[in-house]
Amino acid sequence: MAKQLYYEDVEVGIEIPPLVKCPTTRQLVQWAGASGDYYELHYDKDFAQAQGFPNVLVHGKLKFGLLGQMLTDWIGEGGILRKLSCSYRGTDFPGEEIVCKGRVANKYVKDGEHIVECEIWTENPSGEKTTPGNATVILPSRAQDKKEA
């Protein structure tokens, strides 16, 4: 497991370590089974083409899940994901890379909680942000740890 991230480690503007993914059609079918979302747009190519898309689409909520993975990897076990929000603006297709990225937008302490707000998004191979959003996480603080010790 990666070493724990602390509130003091992050500054506004720093990047979240990117998570590179390349969903396959298999992964889309696995997601359908796991999420119970059996919409044909995500596995039936003829259906997707009849709807005007060149291929089946990656589920929006699967991209939500990937952004979630990027964040839980980053904040570690000591961090808490409080809010995750994203919009499914652009389509992504299986076999194409999806890079999950993020940047710290704000950090502050409120009611004793060390809060970090981030912009997050997924990027397609053309560098377009197909799934922009934001997230709020609570990180442990070194100062607090010392006080409690």
Add this chain to the structure above:
Amino acid sequence: MKKQLYYEDVEVGSEVIPLAKIATTEMLVKWAGATGDFNPLHYEDAFAASQGVGSPIVHGALKRAWLGHLMTDWTGEQGILKRLSCQYRGMDYPRKMKDMVTPEEGETWWCKGTVTKKYVEDGQHIVECDIWVENGKGEKTTPGTATVILPSREAKS
């Protein structure tokens, strides 16, 4: 609840009550999720074409499950399915979906069976059947056999 089938109700040559099924691309994906069989042969056009079957095909195990459904519907709660076997002889192709809930026009599959033998052994009332899945052209793509134990009216009284 359906009424219970008894040993005395069936004769050699009796029909198992047929069961209609419509395979769709959606059903295949549900089956993949439920069984964990994510072989792309059953959902990816390009892969299925490269394997020489043209387009994604219905899982053999799904057709076997249909035959299980046929038998458990027929034998009812008091019947026991002892054995079921089938062979995957012919390929079946699912209907595509027209919209989110409606499949396109196409073939309907029928699960059917006939009683081939009935006998009592060690106090058990045993019935053997030929069973199969028939495609829209009437071809038996998935023939098999099943053995069930039925309750007996006589044993009951």
Add this chain to the structure above:
Amino acid sequence: MQQASIITDEMKEQLGVEGTPTILEVEKGHIRMMAEALDDPNPLWQDEEYAKKTRYGGIVAPPALLCNARAGTGRGVQMKSPFLRALAGGDELQYYLPVRPGDVITSVSKIAEYNEREGRMGKMLFTIIDTTYKNQRGEVVATSRSTSISY
């Protein structure tokens, strides 16, 4: 010319009406399927021995678990639209408590608002759905706001 709204009175009547609760019984096997679908090897989702030693004290569900079509967002509400085609527009989840295997999550959704817009492919309907997720102790584990687009 003023075009007729696609939002009917019948649809408006559904605004703010709480739908039928839906239930998700959280199981380890389901969490594993979710982690496999995400290709997320984090041991917190799957390795009980490992997870016991963390402050969670056991396996917890990844954030995506509540993105479930079997229960939760939009289930149990009367979603009406003049269109047949649909896409997800976005999801926002607020997490309050961890979700664990064995939890029974009851969620209640309601339609918060409708918006109609002119899109690339003609008129589109945006339906905003709010959902509250509670565990078997009645504690709110999460809330969500989701957008469904039909066109």
